[in-house]
Amino acid sequence: MSILAVEQVTKIYQSGNRKLTVLDHVNFQVNSGESIAIVGPSGSGKTTLLGLCAGLDQASSGSVLLNGHKMELMSEDQRASVRNQDVGFIFQNFQLLPTLTALENVMVPLELKKRKNAKQKAQDLLEKVGLGDRATHYPSQLSGGEQQRVSIARAFANEPKILFADEPTGNLDTETGEMIEDLIFNMNKALGTTLILVTHDIGLAGKTNRIIQIKGGKIQEEGNA
């Protein structure tokens, strides 16, 4: 069953009088529980594609159907609600809220979803990523790897149907990166979440079910990893 359907998606940026086509009639589908990697050189349009799929931005034309929601027909605030209900994110630069402790960062999606026992659940997730004892630390007091683990705990907190990861190991050393990869895939598997990740790292891409290669805003190749 398809959880994400991208149909004829085009994204054009206007820069002065110049039009820059970043994505050009892109089509693909992702089934529930599947994991896919979007790979391609810098400037190929992969991050833009991820943003459109996750409802962070709107396509210039074409359609994105995320868990039955037609993104192009929704306002930004409606898309925000979909993100809170169905979507999780992991970013290259972690994107933790600097004024919140690790525990509070993980609690945010749960609180937004009005979940009871948000604190306990967040604490459990931190235990799962091995940071149970760092719950009261602020992001500035954590290492890069630790911050990314908090970010993973937060991403899984609202039990998303689909998880988007943008270069999740891009800012980490090899050893820490491998640990983070394992954590993502293990939790993904355990919770049955659909995973879409953008990466340069062929090794990481190889761990997914399917790879979509993108170049110059067009899908060049699509196949099993």
Add this chain to the structure above:
Amino acid sequence: MHRLSWTLKMAFRDFRKNIAKLLLFISSIVIGIAALVAISSFGDNLKNDIDRQAKELLGADLELENNKPLGDQALDSIAEDIASEINFASMVSFPASGDSRLTQVRALEGNFPFYGKLETVPAEAESTFRTSGKKALVEKTLMALFNAQVGDSIKVGEVTFVIEGELQKVPGQTGIAATVAPAVYIPMEYVEETGLIQFGSRVRYERYYKFAENENIDQLIEPFQEGWEEEKIDEDTVEDRKRSTGRSFANLSDFLSLVAFIALLLGCVGVASAVNVFVKEKLASVAILRCLGVSSFGALLIYMTQIVIMGLIGSIIGAFFGTLLQFALPMVFSDFLPVEVNVEISWTAVTFGVITGLFISVLFALLPLLKIRKVSPMSTLRPETEEGKISKDPLRWVVILGIVAFIFGFSFYLLNDWEEAMGFTGFVIFAFGVLWLMGIGIMWAIRRFLPLSLNYPIRQSLSNLYRPNNQTISLIATIGLGTAMISTLFFVQNQLLEEAKFADKEDQPNLLLFDIQTGQVGDIRNRILNQDLPILQQVPIVTMGLNEINGLTRAANEELDEEERRSRSLYNREFRVTYRDSLIDSERLVEGKLYQVENPGDSIFVSFEKGYAERTGVNLGDEIIFNVQGRPITTYVGSFRDVSFRQLSTNFLVLFPDNVLNNAPQFHVIITNTKGDLQSANLQREIVQEYPNISVVNLSTIVETLEDLLGKISFVIQFMAMFSIVTGLLVLISSLIISKYQRLRDSILLRTLGASSRTVSLINTFEYFFLGSLASLSGIMLSFLATLLLNLYVFEFPVRWAWAEGLLVYLVITAVTVLLGWLNGKNIINKPPMDILRS
């Protein structure tokens, strides 16, 4: 409900880490609120004290006043007590030194004041001067001026009195009034003996009444009012006095509140500028929250809640300081107060201040906060993602309109006049607009024209002015406006004094003798000419009233509707006119022409001062019947004159042609020019000794009085302007602290690249020097503009640029900015580069 509680929770979580920074932002409004609360509280207390001490303002239950003896009045028999006073301006001299000065002589009979008392040193002099003997009370300013002591003599007209006491305070009279016309009290029984009440003397006859405690004064006087109106007798009750005093002090308090409001507005610009930086720092967090599913309004609410909390805290702190500050205000305003002010906490003023502060700080903070609504969640992936164009956001315009509406509403509340409120709002928008444009212009010019060949520290410091998150423009606006206020004050004050001193040139009149009787003119002329001094003007003066204008008598005028009715002052005024067929230096014909009377029976055309004619609705060709000592004279308005009242000269609202009033009872004014103060003092002494009824005014006395008066007024205005200056400095300090991290990074980078501490320090110092210079120069330019406009349209003086004062203001403001910047940058320079790399 859940969303709201979650928003508050998130606001609190974020607040924990930002509290110091937010407190700093909000500190800018503390001074403005403090000033507002202090002035409002003081105004409330003053109003209460005027109510409480109302009877002491007048000293009696009723006062009647006329320019001729009041005669028997029906009320005399009803009153419990009566006192009388004759007062007039006259020279008094101190026989010990021979010095003399124009004063207000008040000859008293009875127990006035019935309420309150004349405060004297020694205290018993208040009553002993009334008992038998030639004793006087002399105003303390006059005693100090002539170094006189209690027990010395003072000569009033032909009578020498012993100074029984030094007058400290008269109920209902302000210190300012004592400066302008110091009083000398003498017993009424000697007034005739002084010989000062002669034809032409401006004498006021007053009678004070004390009635039974439960007497309804308004009802009591009602049957007599029409008769008093006929006889031009002015009446003043406690309620009248309370109303007029209350009104003038409410006006003063409202004016000062507006000045305080300007300080608050400056603070709000500081808040908006600081919140702008805060918001920029928060954009990444907002994008994350948006990614996690928070709505744009929800995100806005999280940060707005923090501003509301801080606005509330800032306003409460401000109100607290304001309440403390008001304890100092009776000292600041001591020369202006007619009653003793008891300082109490005014909860109305505190609530008003807190609500105003909260509302306006949130309103100003909303301008940058609205950006939060436009943050795209996509910027978590691409930080360079463009924010929605804030200038196109309709809500931004709603907020701007809200700010303008609030300024208008607030000023309307204080001024109660929509035209004045529009004027004030326009002034604020204009002043901010000019400074804002100057700031933008300066920044543009620096970016556009900064030459690469310029010395590196100077070039770097100039380019630092437009570093990311800079607050250059808002600093130029806030410090500039504070500077503009204080320098405009300096310039205007200086201009007034210079103008007065400028009049003291060789060929300009500087000594004026008035109340000269016709029989005395010849001798006075001789005495002046014998000292080789010129007679610059010898002017006859005839007093008259106005009976009819275009057939409309005073009584007929009273019966007209208010819109049709002519100004009452036309009928009530005692006109002092002169007659001649030509104009003098200070006059210019602007409409009509001067007609001469050559034969008996010729129509008489008079000339009116244009401004007075406009104010009272007099037109060319109007028929006016004057009453000259009981004889009606029919005249026509033949011309209008522009009269410059700047010179020490005799100027008249109405000018008659020659050959009409020559035989009417008259008195004279002679104007001369003495060379130096000594000659002036000698001539004054000689004339006053010989003719005590003649009053003498010399220019240096006017300049001294003006200096004294301006000193007192400017102290109050400087005190109020200080709030704006301190607010400007707080905004500066806040912006320095906000930009500290950016400066730290810049400085570490420079030092990593090999710059010496001296170079870094030099760059910082230059940056503050340029910032201080630009802000103060912008303010000084604005104040030059304000001074120019005031000169052109209010004072009508030739413009005299105050370069020296401008330079002084520039140096002080720039030096303070450099000093604060240096203190802020001291730690930055001493930090090892590794510290920042590690962090």
